[in-house]
Amino acid sequence: WLDESIIEDITPKLIGAWPNTYTYTKALSEYLIQQEKGNLNVAIIRPSIVGASWHEPFPGWIDNFNGTSGVLVAAGKGILRTAIANNEAVADMIPVDVAINLTLAAGWYTAVHRPKTILVYHCTTGGINPFFWGEMEQYVMSTFKRNPLEQAFRTPNAHLTSNYLINQYWTTVSHKAPAIL
Secondary structure, rough: OOHHHHHHHHHHHHHHHOOOHHHHHHHHHHHHHHHHOOOOOOEEEOOOOOEEEOOOOOOOOOOOOOHHHHHHHHHHHOOOOOEEEOOOOOOEEEEHHHHHHHHHHHHHHHHHOOOOEEEEEEEOOOOOOEHHHHHHHHHHHHHHHHOOOEEEOOOOOOOHHHHHHHHHHHHHHHHHHHHHH
């Protein structure tokens, strides 16, 4: 109900030092839970990027193509050919079944042991077993070449780069030119 220009004006003032509205609203939600929990025993689960399953219900299961899963499927179908990313940055993806198992275990622990303070669980792998976006590119592309997706548009061949000009070149050559043809 607010005009877009008003939202653009007030957003930086609202989020303050937070890097974006996503992290701000997550922090706001956690603050609200802390203030309103009353006598409830509460645990907070903070998963990193939730991706396809590791084991349950079967390896690779996803129920949607949101976020990273959609990007990976687009690359596997040969539609996405280039994207801007820092190859040295940690791709801190956590399988959905791991995040769910932690949620169940934390719920059980909180219900049985009734901790006096809110327990916060970080469900991530990057600090212990980092997997970088450059590795992700190589692993995903080799997997799709060995196990191609059905009805692929063309052979998977996506590349990540942090260079804007290189990305624009590959966007023109691999996305725009084929679309025009």
